[in-house]
Amino acid sequence: MFKREYKYNFKSFLIWTTITLGIFLIVYLMYPSIVSSDNIKMIDEMMKVFPPEMLKAFNMDIASMNSAYGWLKSEGFVFVLLIIGCYAGILGANILLKEENDKTVEYLNSLPIKRTSIVLNKVLVGLINITLLVLLLGIFNYIGLTLSGDFDIKQFILLSITPLFPALVLFFTCLFISTFTHKTKKTLGISLGIVLISYILQTLSTIAEPVEFLKYFSAFTLADIRNVIMNVSINPFMIIITIILSLMFLSLTIIHYNKKELV
DSSP: OHHHHHHHHHHHHHHHHHHHHHHHHHHHHHHHHHHTSTHHHHHHHHHTTSOHHHHHHTTTTTSOSSSHHHHIIIIIHHHHHHHHHHHHHHHHHHTTTHHHHTTOHHHHHHSSOOHHHHHHHHHHHHHHHHHHHHHHHHHHHHHHHHHHOOOOHHHHHHHHHTTHHHHHHHHHHHHHHHTTOSOHHHHHHHHHHHHHHHHHHHHHHHHOGGGGGGGGGOGGGGGOHHHHHHHSSOOHHHHHHHHHHHHHHHHHHHHHHHHOOOO
């Protein structure tokens, strides 16, 4: 079951990984020419025009874009969080539903396997793929930054880990939501909507103090990138919340999937 599931999802994992690494490869190839010219001065001057709240939303108030690592700590991690978040959300929304969508659910039901085992096998594949994507991107960025110049290795390692927290919560959230429908087409839009709304809420919470409470409704708050950049440490509370939410949505998924009428 596990081998079959992993083989089925490997192609999409490979596509997402290739596209993601390709985006960052372009950055590392182009950025040296940007920072070695007068363009960086123009960028610094342009940054002064933006309001402090906008700079804070992209961590530009605590990270200068005069190096590839500075870009990664600001705009770069926006891409990292969104790409990995979208992948995790889509994977969670589709990994269970594909059996019903592809009409192979009858085959699974004919096997001497409990529905709980089906869910757990698919979850294991999802966790491996998400972790591998984060790991491969981290290794690729490490190589790129090593060739680009000096950077804080400990800070970088901690930053590379943080996308796992929102990704896992988004994965399990979308996995649970997928148990309420039978078609993957419905869950694709829902999963992407959850990811984008979650990111918008987190961004708004950093821009305006009156709506700071919105961060409690966003999975991306768990990444806590600003804390890692400023204190070079991961807040253990974020890890605990990630584990609690993940286990909660996993339990709800198993309960509802066992009661679901499969077609």
